[in-house]
Amino acid sequence: MKAVVVLPAYNEASVIRQVISNLPKKLNGISSLEYVVINDGSTDQTGEMVKKEGIKVLSHIINRGLGAAIKTGIDYAKSQKADLLVTFDSDGQHNPRDLQKVINPILQEKADLVIGSRFKNYQKAPLDRLIINKLANLATLVFFGVSTTDSQSGLRSFSKKALQFIDYRADKMDFSSEILLEAKRHNLKVSEVPIDLIYTQYSREKGQKNINSLSVFAKLLVRLYR
Secondary structure, X not given: OEEEEEEEXXXXXXXXXXXXXXXXXXXXXOOEEEEEEEEEOOOOOHHHHHHHOOOEEEEEOOOOOHHHHHHHHHHHHHHOOOOEEEEOOOOOOOOOOHHHHHHHHHHOOOOOEEEEEOOOOOXXXXXXXXXXXXXXXXXXXXXXXXXXXXXXXXXXXXXXXXXXXXXXXXXXXXXHHHHHHHHHHOOOOEEEEEOOOOOOHHHHHHOOOHHHHHHXXXXXXXXXXX
């Protein structure tokens, strides 16, 4: 079983080496494990920092957005004939131990798409982020008919079947909800597993800005009816 873990990165030079150093070298059930960083047009030393860790880097010339970075990672995983793909944020807001959690349902053939939910076990979150998450989940349910506790989670896994069928259009953060719509359209099995909720001052500054949430919701509505 071959797995590719994709880390989208934009100006993460100050933390990316620490994030990479904490990633597990092995995962149970995986015979071939590869990490690849998608350097999404960074203007700092992100690419150079990653190369020092001996990790493969795929770079965008300009900053295209999180959705576009993940799509580059998906295309790479397909080219490598990966059996499983995982997305993992590069700003330090995920616990590396949770990688095993999100791949287990796929290894057990219980799911095609697994969402690592930061809110499934009702962990305490900053109020503004909790509100954003609730609104995003509501929008995903109303617009797409898909229920989830964490539609915007950056930690998720895809089976080989999911990689073949999921084809989203969004380049920005709204791609997260579109992935769930694609899963529904193709009758893919979707599962959620609880993961640690980690918010640092750095990850909050790097993450989705509160003011951008309305734009994301508007894009979801437009995409539903186009």
